[in-house]
Amino acid sequence: MSFALEAESLVKTYGAVRALDGLSLRIPAGGVFGVLGPNGAGKSTLFRIALGLVRPTSGTARLFGVPAGQTSSLRRVGAMIETPRYPPYLTARDVLRMLAMESGAVGSADVNYWLERVGLGGAADRKAGTFSVGMKQRLGLAAAFFTRPELVILDEPTSGMDPAGIQEIRALIRDLAAKEGVTIILASHQLDEVRRVCDRVAIFSKGKLAAEGDVEALTGGKPRLRLTVSPADKALAVLGAKGQPDGANAVLADVLRAETPALIRALVEAGVEITEARWREGDLESAYLGALGPPDQKNGDLANAR
Numbered sequence: 001m002s003f004a005l006e007a008e009s010l011v012k013t014y015g016a017v018r019a020l021d022g023l024s025l026r027i028p029a030g031g032v033f034g035v036l037g038p039n040g041a042g043k044s045t046l047f048r049i050a051l052g053l054v055r056p057t058s059g060t061a062r063l064f065g066v067p068a069g070q071t072s073s074l075r076r077v078g079a080m081i082e083t084p085r086y087p088p089y090l091t092a093r094d095v096l097r098m099l100a101m102e103s104g105a106v107g108s109a110d111v112n113y114w115l116e117r118v119g120l121g122g123a124a125d126r127k128a129g130t131f132s133v134g135m136k137q138r139l140g141l142a143a144a145f146f147t148r149p150e151l152v153i154l155d156e157p158t159s160g161m162d163p164a165g166i167q168e169i170r171a172l173i174r175d176l177a178a179k180e181g182v183t184i185i186l187a188s189h190q191l192d193e194v195r196r197v198c199d200r201v202a203i204f205s206k207g208k209l210a211a212e213g214d215v216e217a218l219t220g221g222k223p224r225l226r227l228t229v230s231p232a233d234k235a236l237a238v239l240g241a242k243g244q245p246d247g248a249n250a251v252l253a254d255v256l257r258a259e260t261p262a263l264i265r266a267l268v269e270a271g272v273e274i275t276e277a278r279w280r281e282g283d284l285e286s287a288y289l290g291a292l293g294p295p296d297q298k299n300g301d302l303a304n305a306r
């Protein structure tokens, strides 16, 4: 397996603060990898090291096998850190052209492709200063991806956006990961965002890795259908190996969404009354809180991590 980012015994101190305290983590190439953790857990510090912006106090960080900070590794990584800011008098096209000149990496064809790709084709010649938060975010994504890096780091990519905009950006991130052949690392305080967008996730606590795994395993498996039924034993007989009791009047069904209508029909035909049917998603919040340990050991503000 090849790795986009490998951190080994990474330590970064700022005076008495140990921002990273012996972090070891391997992020596989391909897909979207989520990084969770309370404020001050060390997420941004890892990204700054990966982007060559700060040097570790000790330990190593490698991007695709090359030490972080070397010119050859920097060419392979792009980033968007929160809401990007651009000179307000430049158009979206000019912003990308300016960045292209700085990087010396691409011509105008790529600029047009990426403006279309992030849904800004119609606003290419509008000034960035007139953009909504969502449009700035889209421009930031284009800027992060358009030099065709193999790894893109997105730190809080939907911060400050409204719910509809958040959904669009999440779908765009998944699409970019699937179709542009790029590895994405996404840090977010939105557990729901990480659960929906990421394939694997790492939880940081006090500069260390508290947990890591694929989202499904960490959240206790795939979504299941919870049915409030009467009588429950009859429902369980219909479900067979796919069913499990959940209290006295409910069952959990391990079925695909597409199988739901057939299952409901079979239950009704068997004389089962169904008063509620609801999909129960994997519970990342419990996994997150469990990984951080009891309250007195948690750092940061958990209220931000909802």
Ligand SMILES: Nc1ncnc2c1ncn2[C@@H]1O[C@H](COP(=O)(O)OP(=O)(O)OP(=O)(O)O)[C@@H](O)[C@H]1O
Pocket: 014, 017, 018, 019, 020, 037, 038, 039, 040, 041, 042, 043, 044, 045, 046
């Ligand atoms: N330049 C710096 N000088 C001093 N301390 C710093 C500096 N950068 C980070 N720190 C400290 O290092 C620790 C880790 O910070 P970091 O920004 O990596 O956390 P984070 O997990 O990204 O937090 P957040 O979720 O709030 O972005 C914090 O205690 C922070 O105050």
